[in-house]
Amino acid sequence: MNGLKKGLGLLWMILGPASVIFMFLQAYEKVGLAAEGVQKTNTALQWGIILFIFIPISAGLVIFGYYALKGEYDQLPSGSEEPKD
Amino acid sequence: MSQELQKNSIFKVIGASSLGTLIEWYDFYIFGSLASIIGAQLFPADAGASALINTLAIFAAGFIVRPFGALVFGRLGDLIGRKYTFLLTLVLMGGSTFLIGLIPSYSSIGYAAPILVLILRLVQGLALGGEYGGAATYVAEHAPANKRGFFTSWIQTTATGGLFLSLGIIVLTKNLIGASGFADWGWRIPFLLSILLVGVSIYIRLKMHESPMFTKLKTEGKVSKNPLKESFNNKANFKMVLLALFGATMGQGVIWYTGQFYAQSFIENTCKVDFNDSRYILLWGIAFATPFFVVFGSWSDKVGRKWIMLTGMLLGIIFYRPIYQVFLDDTDFTKVTQQDIQSVSDPVVTRTLIEGTADSLISTSARVTLLSGASYQKIQSHIEFKEKSKAAAVQPDQLKDKQLSTAVFWKFVALVFFQILLVTMVYGPIAAFLVELFPTKIRYTSMSLPYHVGNGVFGGLVPFIATLIASYSGSTPLSGLWYPIGIASLSFVIGAIYLSNKKPVETEA
Numbered sequence: 316m317n318g319l320k321k322g323l324g325l326l327w328m329i330l331g332p333a334s335v336i337f338m339f340l341q342a343y344e345k346v347g348l349a350a351e352g353v354q355k356t357n358t359a360l361q362w363g364i365i366l367f368i369f370i371p372i373s374a375g376l377v378i379f380g381y382y383a384l385k386g387e388y389d390q391l392p393s394g395s396e397e398p399k400d
Numbered sequence: 401m402s403q404e405l406q407k408n409s410i411f412k413v414i415g416a417s418s419l420g421t422l423i424e425w426y427d428f429y430i431f432g433s434l435a436s437i438i439g440a441q442l443f444p445a446d447a448g449a450s451a452l453i454n455t456l457a458i459f460a461a462g463f464i465v466r467p468f469g470a471l472v473f474g475r476l477g478d479l480i481g482r483k484y485t486f487l488l489t490l491v492l493m494g495g496s497t498f499l500i501g502l503i504p505s506y507s508s509i510g511y512a513a514p515i516l517v518l519i520l521r522l523v524q525g526l527a528l529g530g531e532y533g534g535a536a537t538y539v540a541e542h543a544p545a546n547k548r549g550f551f552t553s554w555i556q557t558t559a560t561g562g563l564f565l566s567l568g569i570i571v572l573t574k575n576l577i578g579a580s581g582f583a584d585w586g587w588r589i590p591f592l593l594s595i596l597l598v599g600v601s602i603y604i605r606l607k608m609h610e611s612p613m614f615t616k617l618k619t620e621g622k623v624s625k626n627p628l629k630e631s632f633n634n635k636a637n638f639k640m641v642l643l644a645l646f647g648a649t650m651g652q653g654v655i656w657y658t659g660q661f662y663a664q665s666f667i668e669n670t671c672k673v674d675f676n677d678s679r680y681i682l683l684w685g686i687a688f689a690t691p692f693f694v695v696f697g698s699w700s701d702k703v704g705r706k707w708i709m710l711t712g713m714l715l716g717i718i719f720y721r722p723i724y725q726v727f728l729d730d731t732d733f734t735k736v737t738q739q740d741i742q743s744v745s746d747p748v749v750t751r752t753l754i755e756g757t758a759d760s761l762i763s764t765s766a767r768v769t770l771l772s773g774a775s776y777q778k779i780q781s782h783i784e785f786k787e788k789s790k791a792a793a794v795q796p797d798q799l800k801d802k803q804l805s806t807a808v809f810w811k812f813v814a815l816v817f818f819q820i821l822l823v824t825m826v827y828g829p830i831a832a833f834l835v836e837l838f839p840t841k842i843r844y845t846s847m848s849l850p851y852h853v854g855n856g857v858f859g860g861l862v863p864f865i866a867t868l869i870a871s872y873s874g875s876t877p878l879s880g881l882w883y884p885i886g887i888a889s890l891s892f893v894i895g896a897i898y899l900s901n902k903k904p905v906e907t908e909a
Contacts, residue, residue: 345872365861379639379643392636
């Protein structure tokens, strides 16, 4: 199980920037391409909000993947003891 | 802690905490429940679908700032205590909700209207970001370890209870003053009413005592000096914040908001079911499912939190698309034949001048009642051009304000109930799960952030992102579901592999 946790860590590290690139591509393609009936929708603003919010979260996924790769999640604490580092 | 329990019975603690939290959820959700009506008040009359999406964007802004509220008030709660912090959040929430009810419409003050509402909505989001973590922590710190899931699950019912209360008051107000009066000014009443509810809750909360665990820390001089630094600058703690977010709250958030928000929005806006019917379906679903928060919270004390939460996510991933396909199929009246029709009301013809032109839109509207008991408004329209040589442009028929037959109505209630049952699985145990991940001195800060990123950002954006996806050309009405399904799938995989299913242990101060 620990091997799987570490191996998938690499996947999460790749998934973080991949999701940002995907969102940028979607934003680029979709802004101004709203279907008939919603042309007045300001999709640039909405995609701006989405990118602003999800970029830091994607960075968090990269850090999570890095920790997983380093084996930080191999042994989890058994209770809510004081953190030591 | 047993002495403290003797002084304050745990149920008194739960009651006082839950009431305030319920009211905060009520304040937060009336905006979403009235999105289409508020959109018409805040934006130009010809904005059409964009008014709804922009209103959903303002609604979503309240969710987006929740993590910032979690940081600001979580820090405060770890520094000065739980009690005074969540009193402050209650005042901010109640005040901003009341003021939203007083904002003039777009026709009176132009774009100042949506801007002011946006500012107040941001205050609401900040307040809620501070409230939930405080209430959950407060109750958990009064509860014995082996019943923490059971006791905190009462706090978990408040979000659904707040939604129930908001829908109930909206439907009641609308029925009392009529549809046109409600759309014109009556929508303000649920906002204004909030000040009374908050007043009662503040009175009750002022009588509460500080959490025993926090009091102990304070007495021993062990209160954190910098909760933000200790929470996020410490690898041992920060890695748990990330695990809580990606392995639990992210998936839990999208399951919550799909079942309790997107379902109603989809039934009303995509399936075009009548305003009242779409809300009654959700109200019944909530009423039947709410006790299961306590059932699953209590069960998690015995079998652990992990697999109950992950099973809820997995069932959502599997069943969302089939459920929403049934919603679409059962409200599709385009294939109705003459044999299915019981009666058709006298048609009403209206002529509207198209703004900026000399052309007119001619609409013929009639109520069609089917033998099954279902009915709908059928609107046939065409554009009549001033230039006589141009042929009239026939518009697609619109079927709206659908009322369902009794059998289909209860079928929808059962399908919404099932979705909310999944919500109770993922949400019932999560407060106890989060509390147990973090130590007392930085608990408020540490648990609030993943909770509000998961719920506020991933969950709260479900109606907005799903509606946005479904509005693009080439998409189908079910396309929006890929967002919650994708997020829940990712969270399920991470949770299944990385989370441990530890049994409750006594938290340490």
